[in-house]
Amino acid sequence: MQWNGWGDPEHDPAQMISESTRALLEQTLGASLSEQPPVPLDQVRPPASRLTQTARAALRTVLGSAGLRDDDRTRIDHCGGKSTDDLLRRRAGDVTPCPDAVLFPASHEELLDVLRICNEQRIAVVPFGGGTSVVGGVEPVAGPMATVVTVDLSRMKQLLHLDEDSHTATLHAGLRTPEVEELLGARGYTLGHLPQSYEYATIGGYAATRSTGQASGGYGRFDDMVVSLRMATPRGTLAPGRSPASAAGPDLRQLVLGSEGTLGIITEVTVRVRPLPHARTDAAWVVPDFSTGVRAMREIARAAPRPTVARLSDETETFVQATLAGRDPAPGSLLVLGFEGTDSEVTRQRAAVDEALRRLDTSSAASGGTHGPAVAADSSAVGDWRRSRFDGPYLRDALLSVGVLTETLETATTWSQLEPLYHAVRDALHASLDGPEGTAIVMCHISHSYPSGASLYLTVATPCGRDPRARWARAKRAASDAIAANGGTITHHHAVGTDHRPWMSTEIGALGAASLAAMKSTLDPAGILNPHKLIPDGPANVTDA
């Protein structure tokens, strides 16, 4: 992984922006763009490590010398996640905060020992899976401690058990998706979890953030797949989940899922797996506008069986994607559907979508076909989506190099609130970004939907301007306030980290915040785990109702 960008260091993103694309960007964004070359790695120095000799010796006793590293490069590689703000900071040569050391435990038992030592010596501990957090989740914040270590799970990479009768697999937390799919695929199974970050993100990270993948219609969210977990805490092991369903009190798996490394470090996850699909096919339709598309997505979300992938782009995203692919940008909103399973499952998924589209209101001008107002799209639209669906983060690096800031944000709400929320967030972004430094392109898609509502995923492109970090901070604050004011959740799948923490009290209320804090003080009494993430400050003063 690149230290100041995304993905394979051999991949040269500069090639992705042609002269004509750049000219089009300048015209659309209303600003002349200037190159923004990053500071080279050999000019970047992390601050000196503050790890004491006593702590280093104790940790090396458990981990050996290979399990504790504090060289500059290892520390720089763990100094944060992959939000655009993270990249802007690193491109400017700023690698603070930096962990004082990086630890690589190889087993649950080693990790329990590491946590015991860190607890005794009051060292903050930041769990690190793939480091793909876009919300500040892996930022090495020491909080009230003097020292902070990052715990990298990359040595924990085994398929521990595959139960073919139950269709479950027990996976080490440090496995990345390509590794999981290779291990399971060799036995005829798949996990089916494909977020855009799938090349680097890990099983433990998915569980800790309640991640959602592109095939969520067919496979569900990651938290839906989890049967049980094992988590190391400073107080010992918590291992909730022993059967597919239970009425034994509140579901403690839900306490671990989404805990973002603040309650413990997940070492093993048992997940539901599926046999590899025999058949896979895609289809695309164009609907006259986003509003009609939202109704189509609602009907599809209620269809049975559901398609594996269902994705609706708004008019702006449809236009931009067609332009980038060199296709004629026809008006309307693009609806892409993917179907997977046995031959008969695929046939039934397609029939259910046909039926859902026929149920749409046919009063629209484009109606009258066999799919209500939806018109079959050119098959190249689906091919372009399949081919380019993981290119976004590489393109972000290329755009940053030519002076364009791109970033994404996401939320979710009920169907009845979805369009008002969409307009409110778009308006907030435009109001905070359009001005003397240029304007913004704001595009949106829906790719995770439920019978009662859906997520909105917005992508913003705007000139970097004089101070890109301040520019984005202003826009993000405005968008987050609009989300909170319009009934959306502050995050559907990116998690909370540091960036969404100021909106958590609104999301869960003072009593909710106090409950989370109480849980933390039980599992992590000294507060060493991932300080200043997820749990809002000052939840102690809850007035009795």
Ligand SMILES: Cc1cc2nc3c(=O)[nH]c(=O)nc-3n(C[C@H](O)[C@H](O)[C@H](O)COP(=O)(O)OP(=O)(O)OC[C@H]3O[C@@H](n4cnc5c(N)ncnc54)[C@H](O)[C@@H]3O)c2cc1C
């Ligand atoms: C380009 C890009 C695209 C993305 N696309 C998606 C997407 O489609 N869907 C999606 O859901 N997310 C997406 N994300 C966000 C991110 O990939 C997810 O949050 C992912 O689940 C993080 O996994 P990770 O292993 O990289 O975790 P990290 O980034 O390493 O950590 C994330 C959080 O979990 C904690 N953590 C990590 N491992 C453990 C563990 N074993 N035990 C306890 N806590 C742990 C960390 O301390 C941190 O708070 C994207 C990010 C990027 C950069």
